Amino acid sequence: MSNFVQTRRDGEVAVVVVNNPPVHALKHEVRQGILDAFTKANGDAEVKAIVLAAEGRTFIAGADITEFGKPPKAPSLIDVITAIDEIKKPTVAAMHGTPLGGGLEITLACHFRVASPGTRLGLPEIKLGLIPGAGGTQRLPRLVGVEKALDMILSGNPIPVKDALAHGLVDEIIEGDLIAGAVAFVRKALADKRPLRRVRDLEDKLKPFRDDPAKFDEAAASAGKRQAGLDAPRAAIEAVRWTLNVPIDKALKEERDTFIKLMLGDQSKAQRHLFFAEREAAKIPGMAADVKPREIRKAAVIGAGTMGGGISMNFANAGIPVTVVEMSQEALDRGFKTIEKNYGASVKRGSLSQADMDKRLSNFTRATSLEAVADADLIIEAVFEEMDIKKKVFTELDRIAKPGAVLATNTSYLDVNAIANITKRPQDVCGMHFFSPANVMKLLEIVRGEKTAPDVIATAMNIGRKIGKVPVVVGVCHGFVGNRMLSPRQTQAERLLLEGAMPRDVDAAAVEFGFPMGPFAMGDLAGLDVGWRIRRAFGLRAEIADSLCEQGHFGQKTGKGFYVYEQGSRAGVPNPEVETLIAAASQKLGFKRRPIDRQEIIERLVFPMINEGAKILDEGIAYRPGDIDVVWVYGYGWPVWRGGPMFYGDQVGLPYIRDQLHEYAKRSGDKSLEPSSYLTKLADEGRGFASLADAAKKSA
Ligand code: 3H9
Numbered sequence: 001m002s003n004f005v006q007t008r009r010d011g012e013v014a015v016v017v018v019n020n021p022p023v024h025a026l027k028h029e030v031r032q033g034i035l036d037a038f039t040k041a042n043g044d045a046e047v048k049a050i051v052l053a054a055e056g057r058t059f060i061a062g063a064d065i066t067e068f069g070k071p072p073k074a075p076s077l078i079d080v081i082t083a084i085d086e087i088k089k090p091t092v093a094a095m096h097g098t099p100l101g102g103g104l105e106i107t108l109a110c111h112f113r114v115a116s117p118g119t120r121l122g123l124p125e126i127k128l129g130l131i132p133g134a135g136g137t138q139r140l141p142r143l144v145g146v147e148k149a150l151d152m153i154l155s156g157n158p159i160p161v162k163d164a165l166a167h168g169l170v171d172e173i174i175e176g177d178l179i180a181g182a183v184a185f186v187r188k189a190l191a192d193k194r195p196l197r198r199v200r201d202l203e204d205k206l207k208p209f210r211d212d213p214a215k216f217d218e219a220a221a222s223a224g225k226r227q228a229g230l231d232a233p234r235a236a237i238e239a240v241r242w243t244l245n246v247p248i249d250k251a252l253k254e255e256r257d258t259f260i261k262l263m264l265g266d267q268s269k270a271q272r273h274l275f276f277a278e279r280e281a282a283k284i285p286g287m288a289a290d291v292k293p294r295e296i297r298k299a300a301v302i303g304a305g306t307m308g309g310g311i312s313m314n315f316a317n318a319g320i321p322v323t324v325v326e327m328s329q330e331a332l333d334r335g336f337k338t339i340e341k342n343y344g345a346s347v348k349r350g351s352l353s354q355a356d357m358d359k360r361l362s363n364f365t366r367a368t369s370l371e372a373v374a375d376a377d378l379i380i381e382a383v384f385e386e387m388d389i390k391k392k393v394f395t396e397l398d399r400i401a402k403p404g405a406v407l408a409t410n411t412s413y414l415d416v417n418a419i420a421n422i423t424k425r426p427q428d429v430c431g432m433h434f435f436s437p438a439n440v441m442k443l444l445e446i447v448r449g450e451k452t453a454p455d456v457i458a459t460a461m462n463i464g465r466k467i468g469k470v471p472v473v474v475g476v477c478h479g480f481v482g483n484r485m486l487s488p489r490q491t492q493a494e495r496l497l498l499e500g501a502m503p504r505d506v507d508a509a510a511v512e513f514g515f516p517m518g519p520f521a522m523g524d525l526a527g528l529d530v531g532w533r534i535r536r537a538f539g540l541r542a543e544i545a546d547s548l549c550e551q552g553h554f555g556q557k558t559g560k561g562f563y564v565y566e567q568g569s570r571a572g573v574p575n576p577e578v579e580t581l582i583a584a585a586s587q588k589l590g591f592k593r594r595p596i597d598r599q600e601i602i603e604r605l606v607f608p609m610i611n612e613g614a615k616i617l618d619e620g621i622a623y624r625p626g627d628i629d630v631v632w633v634y635g636y637g638w639p640v641w642r643g644g645p646m647f648y649g650d651q652v653g654l655p656y657i658r659d660q661l662h663e664y665a666k667r668s669g670d671k672s673l674e675p676s677s678y679l680t681k682l683a684d685e686g687r688g689f690a691s692l693a694d695a696a697k698k699s700a
Contacts, residue, residue, distance in 0.1 A: 005033025007041060012048040013183045014041035023061035024054050026102050028073040030064075034106070035080045042087050049090040049186040052110065053179050058097025059119070060106065065128065065272055068263050077102050077134040078256060084109040090189050090196055094174070094182035095119050098158060105132060108139040111196045112189065114172045114182050115161045121169060122158030125259075128275060129232050129268030129641060133259025135200075137239035138251050142202040144169050146209050146216065146240065150223040153236050200248050210244050229514050230641055231267055266651065270643030274633060277626030277644070280693075281472045282465075284457060285623055291454045293462040294406060300325065300376035302393055304335025307410055308382035310438030313339060314467040316363040317439070323365040323372050332366055339364075342439065370396050377402075378463060380432055382410040385534070390414060391422045398423035406459050408432035409447075412483055413534065416449045416476045426451040430460055433480060434469075435635045436526070443635030444469035445480050470634045475621040481631045484616065485645070488608035488672065490531070493519040494542050495670055496601060497582050500593040503562040504574055509601035514639025519605070520562035524555030524572060528562075543585045548578070604664055604673075607657050610649040611676050617646075617692060618678035625689035646689040654683035 004020045016037040018024045026034075034052070041047045054060055063077060084091060084106065093099075093107035096116040104121055107113050115121070123132045123140065131137055132153060141149035144167040152159060164170040174181030209216050220237045227233075235258050242251035262268050300323040301312040308324065315322035326332035343360060346352035365372065370393075373379050379401055381393050390409060397407050407429045409419050420429035431447025444464045448457055457473060464471030474480045479487060493506050507518020523531065523545065532549040535542060548554075548561060555561030556570060563572025586593050613628045622628050629644020642648045649657060658675040665673035675683070682688070 002029060002033030002036065004030045005037050007037045009047075010179075010183045012046065013051060013186060014044070014047045014049075015051045015053060015179055015183065016041065017179075018052070018054040018060055019056070021056050023058055023098075024056075024103070025062060025064035025066075026060060026077055026106075027064040027067060030060075031075050031077055031080050035075050035083055038080075038084055038087065038091075042089065047089065049092070049190055050087070051092050051094055051179065051182045051186060052106070053094040053182065054096075056097075059093075059095040059099040060103030061098050062101030062103050062124070063134075065275065068272060069269070077105070078252070081106055081109040081134055085198060085200065088196065090186050090194070092182050092186045092189075094178050095121065095170075096178055098122070100124050100158065101132065101136075102134050105134040105136045105139070108135060108143065108199050111198070112171045112185065113169065114174050114178075114185050115164065115170045116178045117161060117173055117175060119161040119164075119170075120158035121161065121164050122156065123153050124156040124158070126154060126156040126232050126236060127271065129230070129265070129271035130262050131232055131236040131239050131255065131259055133256055133263070135252055135255070137236065137255050138243055138248055139199045140169075141240055141243045142206060143167075143199050145205040146243070147219045147223070150219050150237070150240055153240065154220075154223045154233055206243055213244060216241055216244060227640070229639060231265065232262055235262060267641035270641050270647055270651075273626070273643045273647050274629060274640060277624075277630050277647075278470055280624060280697075281470070281627045281630050282461065284454075284461070284473055287454055287458065291458050293459040294377065294404060294455055296320065296377045296406075296459065296463050296466075298323070298376045298378075299463075300373035300379045301382055302370070302373070302379065302397075303382035303384075304332055304339075305382065306338075306436060307434060307438055308380075309335045309339050309342075310436065310440075311380055311382055311410065311434050312364065313342065313360075313439040314434075314469070316360045318467045319363065320467070321363050321365065323367055323376060325367045325370055325372055327368065329368055332368055336364075336366065370400055373397070374400050374402060376405060378406045378408065378459070380408045380410055382434075385412060385414065386537070387414055387418065390419050394419055394422050394429070398425060404428070406430070406456050408460065410434055411447075413479050416447045417451070420449045420451060427453040428456055430456050431474075431476075431480070432460055432464070433482075435482070441635060442468070442470045443482070443631060444471040445482060445631065445635075446471050446473045447480055448473055448475055450476070470630060472627050472630050473623065474627070474631075475619070477616075477619065477621050481613075481616055481622050481628055482635045484621075485609045485612045485628070485632070486636065488612050489605050490519060490542070491672065492604045492608055492670075494544055495668065496596060496604060497544055498586050498589060498591045499596060499668060500586075500591075501596045501601060502574070502579060502582065505596070506601055506605070509598045510605060512598065513602050513606070514642055516637040521572060524561035524563055524565075525570075527554050527557055529554045543589065544578070544582055547581055547585065600664070603660055606645065606648070607661050607664075608673060609645050610657055611661060611673075611679050613646050613649070614679035614682070614689075615676045617689070618676070624693050626693055650688035650690050654679060654688060655686075658683040 005018050007014050007016050020030050041050045091110040092112040093110045094114055096119050099121050123136045125132050148167050239255050298321050299315045301308050302325050304324050304326040312322045312324045343357045347357050383389055409431050416431045420426035430452045433445035435441035435443050446460045461471045496506050503520035507521050510518035528545055528549050553560040556565050559565050564575045565572050616622050625646035628646050632638035632644050658680050661673050661675040
């Protein structure tokens with residue numbers, strides 16, 4: 001008997017139970033165990049029906065992703081599924097937790113599926129740059145219909161069990177003991193002589209699409225927004241289309257071939273890297289196992305501006321009471337108007353019910369005095385980005401906050417140690433850096449000050465996850481990880497203008513690379529005055545952007561920035577005045593303008609970021625290269641299929657990046673482009689960033 005799969009008998013029913021915690025990933029031994037168990041039960045004349053279930057917190061959550069790219073070992077998941085599909089005794093999958101990917105595909109070879117309340121079922125392969133590779137694209141549409149299947153496969157999001165029941169993916173929801181319920185279900189099926197239909201033989205839900213193939217394109221188009229540049233969604237649509245016109249055995253083979261091609265490709269490699277990087281980022285090296293997060297029952301946010309309002313919504317959405325403090329009633333009212341407008345927009349879109357909006361709004365307490373935060377367990381300061389103001393707020397918080405409260409600053413650039421040290425409890429202070437719009441963006445940089453207590457970091461991580469963020473711990477430096485790496489990109493974007501490019505050239509190259517928008521369109525959207533203010537505070541100047549600001553052009557909000565915006569339009573058109581301004585600036589600063597090609601633009605934007613990332617790792621500001629990748633994907637729209645800047649750096653090769661940076665520094669005379677000593681060292685030693693991740697894992 002396998003260690004991972006055990007069979008017990010309940011009378012005439014064999015119950016096959018998978019046990020490979022935490023999520024029963026279908027590694028080789030598990031596949032073998034399931035195959036053996038089903039083969040044995042099928043051959044046993046005393047067994048009349050078979051139930052498949054799993055121990056612990058979930059049913060099988062998919063193939064073992066760590067096996068991808070390694071030499072395959074028989075039996076494959078398809079071998080297992082084919083064998084189950086052939087069984088003539090009733091088979092029933094008993095699901096709980098998150099039956100996902102290959103885990104759900106196995107159940108599609110069973111005659112019946114039952115599930116506990118709270119089960120969430122899905123085919124998330126698309127999020128790993130894959131399509132379902134064990135029959136999901138062929139069996140799911142036959143069971144739930146083409147529209148629902150496309151929706152599930154293209155979004156990758158799991159559906160609640162009630163939805164699954166409504167669409168025929170689940171035959172019954174079992175309250176109470178799941179396995180006992182599944183056994184009772186299958187006994188009844190035997191007694192009623194229920195026909196044993198194989199999902200692969202179902203045709204009725206395909207018929208409307210076979211009769212009218214144009215309906216398929218409509219269904220595919222309406223199955224959610226797709227990110228440009230990704231291969232898997234296109235492949236998934238084609239695979240589901242085969243249900244209409246390709247015999248199932250041929251389609252299953254083609255599905256498998258497509259899955260393997262995607263699995264071996266760079267996009268899936270990048271997305272799998274991110275899957276594990278996100279989970280690694282949750283682990284804090286050196287954190288003792290007995291460190292417990294503090295309990296957060298009440299939160300408070302100081303500031304109801306764009307950031308403060310967005311931050312507070314996260315808590316209200318998660319059902320955590322949150323007090324929002326502003327200096328004046330007027331500012332408070334303005335802040336809440338925006339919050340209500342944001343919720344109202346979700347209600348209009350249909351993504352939130354009016355009742356849920358009201359419930360969320362009831363979690364807010366409004367206040368105009370800091371004293372109102374006295375009973376909060378976590379206080380996040382989101383006031384103006386100026387050290388003196390922050391210090392004043394923290395001095396007050398030190399006086400007012402209850403002992404043990406976590407005091408967090410949302411600063412983007414300022415020294416968290418200096419803020420902490422103004423209080424008598426620096427161990428309770430950390431940074432919680434949200435990204436705009438703070439109620440939407442998933443990234444949360446948790447800034448570890450030199451005196452921050454481990455349980456404060458654990459608390460910030462824990463609450464971050466509770467409010468749906470992806471938290472990453474970073475150290476104190478100017479701009480932490482994300483903004484610090486953004487800075488050389490911005491510098492190069494402006495340099496490229498001075499040397500010969502136009503904003504549209506730079507933005508087009510960035511979009512071609514995969515960013516949702518280029519640096520200049522982004523600046524116009526965020527407001528050029530934001531960067532201008534920060535640069536002035538630090539005595540810095542960006543010739544072109546600052547000239548625009550001096551003329552009162554702040555981007556979209558003033559109708560003019562690097563682009564011109566027609567009344568109410570978010571799409572900018574090139575601004576001829578800017579082109580004149582750029583030419584004049586080039587002349588003034590002594591640049592001889594020259595044509596700059598796409599490759600140089602992309603490399604000049606991206607390689608300096610990788611160079612800065614190397615410095616960040618060298619200084620220990622980030623624990624692992626994967627943490628930096630998570631920051632950039634979740635906070636700055638780095639294209640997922642390129643895996644994050646450090647992963648991309650390894651793909652391109654550090655020796656090439658070292659040489660190109662040196663070459664660009666020479667050509668442009670910009671010394672800041674020179675490769676850092678750490679990047680040079682890694683490149684010279686023939687190592688990539690991945691070697692640092694491996695080393696970090698070994699020492700953990
Ligand atoms: C697939 O099935 C392809 C098929 O169509 C065709 C095949 C031929 N493999 O997330 P957690 C690890 S593709 C290996 O923290 P949670 C994870 O790294 C697959 N390892 O727990 C972590 O390890 P560690 C389709 C996996 O409760 C630990 O388990 N399926 C896998 O927050 C706990 O994970 C998916 O894409 C895996 N498949 O969330 C599902 N899954 O402790 C991916 C997890 O060392 N998984 N691990 O850091 C998930 O979405 C979440 O893990 C889940 C649980 C929702 C299940």
